[in-house]
Amino acid sequence: MAYRISTKCIHAEGKSPVCDRSGAVSFPIYQSATFAHPALGESTGYDYSRLQNPTREQVEIIVAGLEGGKDAVAFSSGMAAIGAVMELFLPGDGLIVDEDLYGGSVRLFSAISAKNGIEIIPVNLAKENPEQYLTKNTKGIFFETPTNPMMNVIDIQSITTVAKAHGLLTIVDNTFLSPYLQNPIALGADLVIHSGTKYLGGHNDTLAGFVVASTEELGEKIRYISKTVGACLSPMDSWLILRGIKTLALRMEKAQENALKLARWLEERPEVLRVIYPGLPGHPGHEIMKKQSRGFGAMLTFEVADRKLVEQILHKTRLILFAESLGGVETLITYPITQTHAEVPAERLAANGINDRVLRLSVGIEDSLDLLADLEQAFEEA
Numbered sequence: 001m002a003y004r005i006s007t008k009c010i011h012a013e014g015k016s017p018v019c020d021r022s023g024a025v026s027f028p029i030y031q032s033a034t035f036a037h038p039a040l041g042e043s044t045g046y047d048y049s050r051l052q053n054p055t056r057e058q059v060e061i062i063v064a065g066l067e068g069g070k071d072a073v074a075f076s077s078g079m080a081a082i083g084a085v086m087e088l089f090l091p092g093d094g095l096i097v098d099e100d101l102y103g104g105s106v107r108l109f110s111a112i113s114a115k116n117g118i119e120i121i122p123v124n125l126a127k128e129n130p131e132q133y134l135t136k137n138t139k140g141i142f143f144e145t146p147t148n149p150m151m152n153v154i155d156i157q158s159i160t161t162v163a164k165a166h167g168l169l170t171i172v173d174n175t176f177l178s179p180y181l182q183n184p185i186a187l188g189a190d191l192v193i194h195s196g197t198k199y200l201g202g203h204n205d206t207l208a209g210f211v212v213a214s215t216e217e218l219g220e221k222i223r224y225i226s227k228t229v230g231a232c233l234s235p236m237d238s239w240l241i242l243r244g245i246k247t248l249a250l251r252m253e254k255a256q257e258n259a260l261k262l263a264r265w266l267e268e269r270p271e272v273l274r275v276i277y278p279g280l281p282g283h284p285g286h287e288i289m290k291k292q293s294r295g296f297g298a299m300l301t302f303e304v305a306d307r308k309l310v311e312q313i314l315h316k317t318r319l320i321l322f323a324e325s326l327g328g329v330e331t332l333i334t335y336p337i338t339q340t341h342a343e344v345p346a347e348r349l350a351a352n353g354i355n356d357r358v359l360r361l362s363v364g365i366e367d368s369l370d371l372l373a374d375l376e377q378a379f380e381e382a
């Protein structure tokens with residue numbers, strides 16, 4: 001019997017032999033670097049923890065199951081996961097990337113991938129068909145949806161259709177919605193990336209990354225890169241992510257319910273020029289998300305009319321913390337231009353509409369009335 005998604009957050013399909021033996025309800029943390037062999041030429045299935053560790057294996061099974069992948073490989077951070085995916089490409093290969101991406105990905109592509117001879121071609125995939133940008137060297141397409149921080153929505157299936165027609169790999173960073181709300185592999189993606197630091201972990205207490213593969217062959221390639229380059233997830237951090245995922249369904253439901261309330265409140269404020277939340281019916285990506293996702297998530301961006309208000313809000317919010325990152329139980333407010341997107345070139349920021357009046361909220365699971373009261377007092381003049 002195949003489990004439904006909230007059950008899959010808590011139980012792996014297929015029992016763990018170790019938990020069966022001990023009766024442990026919480027999967028044990030195997031804090032061991034190496035594993036003894038029964039005899040020459042024999043292995044327990046575990047040899048050395050960079051290759052595999054039982055606790056990491058368990059979180060990989062859960063994440064692969066949630067995304068509908070054939071395999072998932074856990075890394076020490078989201079960037080380590082993206083860095084590993086980039087090792088699939090060779091000098092001379094071209095990669096089309098969406099124009100609005102996590103700032104760390106922009107830096108990886110411009111500072112590391114470009115040096116390694118990979119040609120990065122930024123395209124606004126929410127508006128343009130990538131087909132016109134393909135050359136004979138193009139090998140893949142990389143994007144997030146909704147995008148960070150401008151919440152542009154990209155039609156996953158329309159991109160994977162083009163990619164399949166030209167033999168390209170489609171790589172989707174699914175961090176913003178989590179597997180609870182969106183599964184790109186079902187829409188034709190080859191690889192799905194997560195910063196497990198965000199919704200999967202959910203408590204702002206550890207870093208992690210995942211690459212989920214749609215085929216065993218791709219999974220093997222990523223596993224080979226992981227064991228060779230070595231940025232694997234530690235047993236303790238694997239356990240923290242396992243524990244976080246148990247409440248993923250509840251957290252996502254509550255956080256997106258709060259996000260819609262905050263978006264509606266912000267829309268009514270005269271100081272706010274625009275609220276960008278795909279759950280609002282006026283958002284240009286609303287209908288696409290209804291088709292490809294099971295919800296709209298809990299990230300929202302808004303632009304205030306006056307730069308001075310930015311400083312005031314960041315100074316005055318008390319419950320809402322002024323911090324980078326997202327996807328945790330705590331509501332965080334971020335100023336993309338000096339934080340997550342500080343290293344993105346000015347013309348790219350301008351083209352995406354990221355200016356010094358844009359703020360991003362990662363809405364948590366507090367009582368929405370307390371969040372609204374906090375925003376209300378932060379908007380009031382000192």
Ligand SMILES: *Cc1c(COP(=O)(O)O)cnc(C)c1O
Pocket residue numbers: 077078079080102104105144148173175176195196197198207208209326
């Ligand atoms: C945070 C983030 C990353 C990077 O993940 P780390 O765990 O911080 O290394 C990548 N993509 C997106 C969309 C993110 O939000």
